Amino acid sequence: MKSITVKQLQKRFNLEILAGEEHMDREITRPRAHRPGLEFVGYFDFFPMNRVQVLGRKEINYLHKQTEEERNLHIGNVVKYHPPCFIVTANQEGLKYLMIYCQQEGIPLLRTGDTTTEFLGKLDAYLTQALAPEIAVHGVCVNVSGIGVLLRGKSGIGKSETAHTLIRRGHRLVADDIVVMKKLSSQTILGTHNETTREFLALRSIGLINVVRLYGRKAFQDETRIVLDIELSPWQDKALNNDLELEPKTTEYMGVRIPHIEIQLQPGRDVAGMIEAAANSWYLKQQGYSAAEEFMKRIEGEMK
Template sequence: MGKGPTIRLGTIIDQFHLEVLYGPEGYRDRQISIQDVNRPGLQMTGYFDYFDRERMQLLGLVEWSYLQERTAEERMERFDQLFSYHTPAVIIARGLEPYPECMESAKKYDQVLLRTKENTADFMSTLIAYLRVALSPTITRHGVLVEVYGEGVLLMGESGVGKSETAIELIKRGHRLIADDAVEIRRGFNNRLVGTAPELIRHYMELRGIGVVDVRRLFGMSAVKFETNIDMLVKLENWQDGAMYDRLGADEFFTEMMGVQLPTLTIPVKPGRNLAVILEVAAMNNRNKKMGHNAALEFTRQIDAHIDGQLSSDR
């Protein structure tokens, strides 16, 4: 198998409730590393050039109808050719009954043979979508991920700057926690970043002076979420006198993460600032920008128009 993320075949079998027609010893621990699935129509005719043996194979009604017109010897030859490549698994769709030659060849080559009752095209598209998510490259970043008004906000900053305290205030205000301390990030559909928590620490949060708390038990199921798209990055840093902070917001800043440009804000932290309210406004403003309304640019245009009007009246 290729390098990179993998998923156990047993996980796929359980996820899609696949029937095991034949499974050699250790078949559930076979690792899948390819996001695509192949329908071996050409292979059933004997053409194996450019055949990717690392893909799972899906046989549907078209392949089955073609094989029905062949003799038993020809079917045996086709299955022997296909199964000799030892692909991760061969899946029969539509609940079709396997040919005797198929079962015999599967046992001969220790080929995993599975079956689903689902329509071939529907099952294939669902399986590929699942594999693309499960096998997406993943990175882990230190931070807190919350969902605020439907916007995924990733909070980052030095330890002790107040990320978890801000998140707990947001949770009290009705927003949801996805991950605290460690955020697993993968690249999903349409170049969107998706964040979740490592399973071991999911729904837990560390608050200095209190310790570890279970957010789900304290605030209920509505206070947590398994995963969310990451729509913006907020960097929290201690207020520095003399530092220049953006007061207008006309300039947009981005951070590249896994090849995706993520809108980024830097928010200074000091006593008296209500960070939860600031983040609520930031999330709503980010949504407005995505919908085509940029308050900072509109304000700038109004100022420019006002200045132009003053200059014209003075002439």
């Protein structure tokens, strides 16, 4: 199971440490935060104790209004489950009693100036991506007109060279050689690099190039949602047909099915142009348009 430490979270959002600094190595393994409002009034039937606990104005104002005895009871009932950490939003103050409990139980207490809604949005997005299941795939990932494409094929088939042509046409590199694929949901795969290869593209006979240094910031982006799986393969006569509408094929990654297309290579064939066409065609299909259907309607109209 993937995890990050509270220290990593604190650095990512520049959080102020109020208590439990010596316990910042505690692990976070769940991707969504929780606001323990119901738990402060004694309802624990569905308490996600292993999630980051966020205390907004409602929770803190409620605690402020309690008697010392009531407050000690409510806080004690929550901290005894030892969640990874507590984060107080909106720079709220008067937290001495909370600091004492967290220090005693070894739970980091952090604070941010962001509002609760703003911070929860950023926190959940970060945790979802940081803790997402992932695999590494040999290939190239590019963003073609806003559409994430995974290029696969045998070593030396021309994946990186094709990516270079796409970059020259104004599209963006995401990852070369090793593509890290993260499952964000049952329908979403995010493609990114492994940091080591960030911005680098390996071209045979040329060597490594830094696409940002050569072509500017617009030539690279850190991540993209992958919606097309394109396999580059050697040309085989009569292996591919020319039907009006090919039967859809998919490739499965971590339980997520992605549309699959095979493009065979041949000298003089504009592979980069075909990838652009495939990406734009996928986009039009998402809008409900089918070129084959329009063509058949025209044929039917002429026959009538």
